[in-house]
Amino acid sequence: MFKQKKQQELREICKSRGVSLTPQRQAVMRALAARRDHPTADQLYEDLCRQMPGMSRTTVYRVLETFEKLGLVRKVDSRASKAHYDADTTLHPHLVCLNCGKVVDYQDREFGHLEPPVFTDDGFQIVDYAVTLVGFCRQCRQDPNN
Amino acid sequence: MFKQKKQQELREICKSRGVSLTPQRQAVMRALAARRDHPTADQLYEDLCRQMPGMSRTTVYRVLETFEKLGLVRKVDSRASKAHYDADTTLHPHLVCLNCGKVVDYQDREFGHLEPPVFTDDGFQIVDYAVTLVGFCRQCRQDPNN
DNA sequence: TTGACGATTGGTACTTTATTGCATTCGGTA
């Protein structure tokens, strides 16, 4: 199961990078990996408050930032003015709903596979890319008021 | 010239959609179309303050929102937690710098041209998509402190 | 197993980005 795998990876990375394996970090990873969508820091904070009273919003933001640096999670590109996080760091396309802002995986993980150059003519170094499909999720098409 | 073309388009769209052609709207369009990168609302506001004292930040936000609804501008997808705007509404890939956050066009406008389905198996309706190349611009590679 | 040390956390305050409400002013039409 993905959730277990990520907990395992978290333990290994913490160990090898000399970073503490705190209950908060484990909880954030568990909460993120448990979701099939790609939540914002605040959405995760809400999940975590229930499971772990006393959890601080600041900590959630910081843990996610740390995870990003460790390569354990990724920020998802979207038009929305807030960061969405994905525990699956392999390259794959996302769907973003224009109505509710939800971010989920696109079924065909190979869709939009590209091979950008390492450098552009301008000297811009490309290290990553994202393919984002934008539209309206089924729920929002049925009931546009969320 | 692109700037002139967009001013023209603004006049036409305002007329046909029964929306006022205010000096503020013209100024925002001029300021946005004049830039080769894709600025945030606040960056535009700063440009505009110089050209048009008394211009309000709120107005810039509202005008951009209106333009988006009218199809005159687009928000650019990015990992950053703020909205970047592009006056070129045709589909083309962007480069985003991870260091300074700058958003610019990728030279090869045909790169990453895709044909996503109109509906996914989940019933998600796809109306648009974005290809974003992520990395480090030349300036930031030479001087990572901005 | 314990003690010490540096890393991490929680809380608060603050910044940045964006939105809302409302009185005033303005653009477009008659």
Added chain:
DNA sequence: TACCGAATGCAATAAAGTACCAATCGTCAA
């Protein structure tokens, strides 16, 4: 040129994210 609804400016507020610092915790060596 006067009217009317739309748009603006200002101030207040909301939402998203960051900085600071004292208190606490996880890790490692003894």
